[in-house]
Amino acid sequence: GMTVGEVAAILDRRIPGSVIVLSDNLQNTVVSGRLDLTRPTDALRTLAATVDAQVNALAPFGAVLRP
Numbered sequence: 290g291m292t293v294g295e296v297a298a299i300l301d302r303r304i305p306g307s308v309i310v311l312s313d314n315l316q317n318t319v320v321s322g323r324l325d326l327t328r329p330t331d332a333l334r335t336l337a338a339t340v341d342a343q344v345n346a347l348a349p350f351g352a353v354l355r356p
Contacts, residue, residue, distance in 0.1 A: 293318045296336055297354060303329035306351025315342055315356050 294316035301308040303326060310316040318340050324332035330352075337344045337354055345353045 290319055290321050292316065293320060293336065293340055293354070296320060296324070299326070300329050300333050304333065304351060305349055306347070308333065308351055309353045311353060311355040315340060315354065
C-alpha cells in the first residue's frame with residue numbers, strides 16, 4: 290500500500306534522470322503489489338499500466354508519468 294508518488298520516488302533513484310508524476314490525483318493514488326526493481330524501466334511501465342497512465346521517456350532526462 291504505497292502511493293504512485295512514493296513508488297515513483299523509489300524508481301527515480303534507479304532510473305537515469307528523473308521520474309515525474311504530472312497529476313496530484315495520480316501521485317496520491319494508492320497501489321499495491323510487487324515490482325521487480327532490478328528492471329526499473331519495466332517496473333515503471335507496469336506501474337503505469339496498473340493505474341491506467343502513460344509513460345513518456347525523455348532520454349536521457351528521465352520519464353514522465355501522466356494520466
